[in-house]
Amino acid sequence: GQQVMQIPQYQHVQEGEDFTTYCNSSTTLSNIQWYKQRPGGHPVFLIQLVKSGEVKKQKRLTFQFGEAKKNSSLHITATQTTDVGTYFCAGVQAGTALIFGKGTTLSVSS
């Protein structure tokens, strides 16, 4: 079945360092979504990418969707302690339910 793989599983950075998480699908996706889950919280939608090669920015966060629509990345510039949490990508293949990756847990030390 369709799988969405996410790497790395864990990442620890010093405050101010950059962070990137990668998401890869075995099949072409119609769109990809990114969610953030704070410790003890619930997943919260961040952004959706639909077009091949699309790049979107939210302040220090940059999201990319690959040209083949099989991979995506989230890059955080100059991490802050407020960025702590688990970041999930979730892919949609035409006609199927959203498939979540296992997430990348980010920890930030000041």
Next chain:
Amino acid sequence: NAGVTQTPKFRILKIGQSMTLQCTQDMNHNYMYWYRQDPGMGLKLIYYSVGAGITDKGEVPNGYNVSRSTTEDFPLRLELAAPSQTSVYFCASTIVGNQPQHFGDGTRLSIL
């Protein structure tokens, strides 16, 4: 606007007991979902519904049942609780299946 509301927030069950996790949404969303999240793991889909009266199995449906009698409510039932069902359960909803999902705060369930 309450969004997706889950009750209870915490519960401890004994092995073999039954319970229903409640989920209601006030956004008139057609699609609703139940996920479980084990410690340090991702989200696994248990059941989903595309509208009132329609439900379907997800990745891990064994040991659970659902119903969808109204657009607003999507309860999840555990009939014979087992320790393997200790988890955090999230309910989510969306207007259309490929659109962003709105999650409830979760129910933290321990089975001892």
